[in-house]
Amino acid sequence: MKLLSPAQTRALDQATSKAQGITSLELMERAATTLLDWLLTTLQPTYTTPIHLFCGPGNNGGDGLALARLLHEAGYVAHVWLLPAERYSADFTANRHQLPDGISCQELDTARLPDLPAGAVVVDALFGAGLNRPLTGLAAAVVAYLNAAAAFTVAVDIPSGLFADAAQEPDSAVVQAQYTVSFELPKLAFLLPQNAGFVGEWHILPIGLEPVVIHKTAVDNYYVDAAFLQGRLPARPKFSHKGTFGHALLLAGSRGKVGAAVLAASACLRGGVGLLTVRVPEVGYFILQTTVPEAMCLTDPAPDFLTELPDLQPYAAVGMGPGLGQAEASREVLRQLLHKAKVPLVLDADALNLLGANRDLLDLLPPDTLLTPHPKEFERLTGEPARDDYHRLEQLRAFTRQRRCYCVLKGAYTVLATPDGIIYFNSTGNPGMATGGSGDVLTGLLLALRADKRLSPLNAALLGLYAHGRAGDLAARETGEAGLVAGDLVRFIGPALQELMASPHRL
Numbered sequence: 001m002k003l004l005s006p007a008q009t010r011a012l013d014q015a016t017s018k019a020q021g022i023t024s025l026e027l028m029e030r031a032a033t034t035l036l037d038w039l040l041t042t043l044q045p046t047y048t049t050p051i052h053l054f055c056g057p058g059n060n061g062g063d064g065l066a067l068a069r070l071l072h073e074a075g076y077v078a079h080v081w082l083l084p085a086e087r088y089s090a091d092f093t094a095n096r097h098q099l100p101d102g103i104s105c106q107e108l109d110t111a112r113l114p115d116l117p118a119g120a121v122v123v124d125a126l127f128g129a130g131l132n133r134p135l136t137g138l139a140a141a142v143v144a145y146l147n148a149a150a151a152f153t154v155a156v157d158i159p160s161g162l163f164a165d166a167a168q169e170p171d172s173a174v175v176q177a178q179y180t181v182s183f184e185l186p187k188l189a190f191l192l193p194q195n196a197g198f199v200g201e202w203h204i205l206p207i208g209l210e211p212v213v214i215h216k217t218a219v220d221n222y223y224v225d226a227a228f229l230q231g232r233l234p235a236r237p238k239f240s241h242k243g244t245f246g247h248a249l250l251l252a253g254s255r256g257k258v259g260a261a262v263l264a265a266s267a268c269l270r271g272g273v274g275l276l277t278v279r280v281p282e283v284g285y286f287i288l289q290t291t292v293p294e295a296m297c298l299t300d301p302a303p304d305f306l307t308e309l310p311d312l313q314p315y316a317a318v319g320m321g322p323g324l325g326q327a328e329a330s331r332e333v334l335r336q337l338l339h340k341a342k343v344p345l346v347l348d349a350d351a352l353n354l355l356g357a358n359r360d361l362l363d364l365l366p367p368d369t370l371l372t373p374h375p376k377e378f379e380r381l382t383g384e385p386a387r388d389d390y391h392r393l394e395q396l397r398a399f400t401r402q403r404r405c406y407c408v409l410k411g412a413y414t415v416l417a418t419p420d421g422i423i424y425f426n427s428t429g430n431p432g433m434a435t436g437g438s439g440d441v442l443t444g445l446l447l448a449l450r451a452d453k454r455l456s457p458l459n460a461a462l463l464g465l466y467a468h469g470r471a472g473d474l475a476a477r478e479t480g481e482a483g484l485v486a487g488d489l490v491r492f493i494g495p496a497l498q499e500l501m502a503s504p505h506r507l
């Protein structure tokens with residue numbers, strides 16, 4: 001799915017009205033009807049639940065007014081609270097006039113704010129995508145009042161006071177919603193950790209906006225769901241052999257961290273690689289041969305950490321980093337790898353820390369290298385702390401453009417940035433994956449997909465991120481989130497990939 005800017009969303013609304021021969025008021029009615037359905041199904045209010053709708057002067061307020069009318073007609077208790085303004089949008093005014101006589105409708109002022117007991121529902125339709133400055137005065141006071149109340153809050157389109165695709169000033173007045181219900185496409189703001197306390201759980205309601213117009217709209221940010229990946233993972237051909245899927249080399253492990261090599265190696269095998277060789281220091285030999293017998297083990301002459309780069313000639317892709325440690329000798333192995341590699345590279349964990357501590361190595365990164373830092377590792381790579389989540393995204397775009405690489409930023413909604421500066425947000429995964437070793441599993445899986453010559457660098461990365469998160473979601477069904485450990489992810493990589501695999505008999 002594409003993440004559109006507010007201006008693009010407005011243009012999409014207008015193009016939809018034109019293409020479908022409907023007025024913007026009719027489109028608003030469609031949105032409100034869909035919202036009503038969602039609200040009744042998800043919140044299941046009773047006929048006595050007080051539902052307070054706070055409506056601003058624009059079309060967001062118009063949505064709120066239309067919803068109030070529909071709730072009233074369906075027999076629910078709707079109270080409308082209007083925010084006075086100098087100007088009102090045409091569709092707001094039309095819906096204001098359509099409000100039935102029997103509905104309670106009052107103008108807000110600081111002396112007249114409703115009692116909002118626990119169990120009441122608040123619908124926040126003050127400001128939506130048209131917000132163009134921070135909230136002040138009465139609007140800010142109302143937001144503070146709503147945030148202090150015990151009521152359950154549903155934000156229409158976006159929590160009021162939050163910008164759809166830019167940071168707001170710290171301490172700005174922003175509604176803290178339990179649910180945010182938006183139309184057709186998610187907004188960038190929903191995907192950033194700094195907005196979690198405002199957005200709550202978000203839902204997208206399709207309202208039939210024109211798919212052709214969405215298709216033609218150029219964007220820099222995407223949200224990757226299963227539909228987005230359809231057809232990107234080819235089926236395994238009937239007459240394939242292990243050579244078809246590539247021979248990967250994994251450079252990983254040091255004394256006390258051989259487990260990271262085991263996890264990455266297991267994930268690489270479950271990711272469908274043809275052959276896997278793991279280079280570990282001597283200390284890892286028995287561990288690896290016993291726990292991952294499917295992998296070949298090529299031990300380094302040193303006992304505790306890697307000191308020598310093996311001949312790279314046999315390999316289709318090389319991964320380096322999990323449990324590596326940051327010994328000087330291992331740094332030199334990394335330097336040689338960057339000099340010599342002619343095949344795709346996946347760099348993680350200590351390989352990234354070594355890059356951050358020896359920035360000259362960054363100049364050696366071969367094009368299309370895939371880096372998988374979490375935010376702290378990314379900060380070490382750039383050497384500059386991010387001001388906020390939006391700034392971090394811009395740092396990421398600048399980094400991948402400059403280095404011509406692919407870079408992941410791990411977390412909830414893991415991000416992938418491409419050499420063209422396009423950003424993809426992954427949709428799968430859960431907090432159970434916040435556990436040691438989850439990242440090692442991701443590295444192994446990505447290595448397998450980069451070794452598969454049938455996949456582009458972009459598709460390998462997108463599929464790997466999605467399947468990793470999906471494996472986490474499947475595993476959590478069995479283990480619960482708290483009980484999830486990284487090894488559980490490995491067991492569910494196969495099923496997660498199978499869900500994505502194209503059928504050879506379908507278009």
Ligand SMILES: NC(=O)C1=CN([C@@H]2O[C@H](COP(=O)(O)OP(=O)(O)OC[C@H]3O[C@@H](n4cnc5c(N)ncnc54)[C@H](OP(=O)(O)O)[C@@H]3O)[C@@H](O)[C@H]2O)[C@@H](O)CC1
Nearest residue numbers: 028031058059060127128129130131132133134135157183
């Ligand atoms: N996308 C879709 O698919 C569909 C979208 N729809 C809905 O339309 C919504 C967007 O509507 P919108 O463009 O009228 O903007 P919205 O946020 O209601 O208000 C802007 C108004 O507020 C004002 N204003 C701005 N900032 C302010 C501030 N800080 N403090 C005070 N005032 C401020 C600004 O006026 P100004 O004062 O700048 O002249 C303007 O009057 C969208 O979120 C969704 O709910 C559906 O109906 C149909 C399908």
Ligand SMILES: Nc1ncnc2c1ncn2[C@@H]1O[C@H](COP(=O)(O)OP(=O)(O)O)[C@@H](O)[C@H]1O
Nearest residue numbers: 410411412429430431433434436437438439440
């Ligand atoms: N709250 C979360 N929601 C979804 N995925 C998560 C969450 N927390 C962590 N993850 C995923 O788990 C992995 C953790 O990686 P990392 O931080 O490198 O862990 P480690 O170094 O212990 O292996 C990443 O792929 C990340 O996206």
Ligand SMILES: [K+]
Nearest residue numbers: 124127158160
């Ligand atoms: K809103």
